[in-house]
């Protein structure tokens with residue numbers, strides 16, 4: 132394994148990268164860029180290595196994690212790698228009976244609907260996920276100066292999968308518990324927050340340079356309910372990670388009305404989907420935060436001229452933020468042409484070079 136090049140004052144290492152500097156709202160040589168879901172189904176080489184290997188099996192094999200995490204970096208001049216895994220991996224690791232069904236997503240055998248179900252969610256120890264620390268360490272060695280982003284699912288999103296039993300459009304049972312059984316909700320969310328802290332610590336202690344909390348489906352919640360029923364748990368997670376000093380990113384989809392509160396939860400960077408222009412997001416998020424986003428992932432199916440115009444518009448609006456990390460407004464769609472993403476990463480660098 133290569134030596135960690137993060138030496139204070141050497142001017143090298145992930146901590147000196149444009150990505151980490153932008154997260155910290157420091158001056159950068161160019162706007163850093165990475166793509167949510169940059170690894171995965173849009174890459175033919177991903178589909179090849181995954182042939183005959185179940186998703187959860189791939190997530191438990193360090194050789195697979197390392198290879199798939201590195202695949203997009205061979206194609207794209209991205210400024211960060213994101214650890215290949217899934218948000219349900221820590222749930223599986225503490226014994227929740229679940230599977231990831233192709234074309235569907237996470238499916239839970241016994242959805243959590245009562246106190247006994249919630250009580251089964253225990254704390255996670257590094258021994259529950261030895262493959263995570265092993266893969267992170269190997270990746271940090273391979274990546275050199277390129278930062279590795281660790282991640283976890285946000286508490287509302289994990290609760291929704293656990294309560295509904297699978298993907299849900301309306302999150303009706305989840306909200307029924309949030310509105311109607313506040314004590315049970317608090318018990319479940321508290322346990323998910325603790326588990327998430329445990330899991331993020333494993334990644335950070337093994338060498339991850341930043342973390343992102345994907346509360347993908349929290350945009351379904353109204354602001355006052357977010358404040359009362361979700362924010363305390365997100366805050367607990369970010370506060371527990373703060374002593375490590377790694378940048379923390381907080382992302383959800385359809386969260387235009389929640390951006391201010393998601394900033395208040397304590398992240399260093401607030402992720403914005405494509406529905407709110409970044410200059411407007413700047414007005415919604417308290418000062419002292421960087422922003423990440425927010426090109427519509429579907430723009431990548433339009434002619435290149437349109438992609439270029441929209442990407443430049445994102446960069447222009449992003450200049451009004453204290454720090455900007457270019458990304459899509461949500462994950463890369465599976466039928467995206469990888470050559471388009473390669474060209475987009477280059478455009479971001481060229482158009483933003485200072």
Ligand code: CP3
Pocket residue numbers: 166167168169170171172181186213214215216217218219231232233234235236237282288345347462
């Ligand atoms: O960004 C990356 O490249 C890292 C990999 C990553 C995956 N899942 C791999 C994956 C990340 C960051 C996730 C997070 C995740 N998982 C989220 C939050 C991010 C988001 O998109 O909002 C959510 C909501 C999940 C739950 C989940 N897992 C879904 C909705 C799906 C898709 C189901 C399908 O097949 O349509 C999964 C499975 C999954 N996670 C795949 C990948 C590459 C596809 C499985 C496969 O290739 O067989």
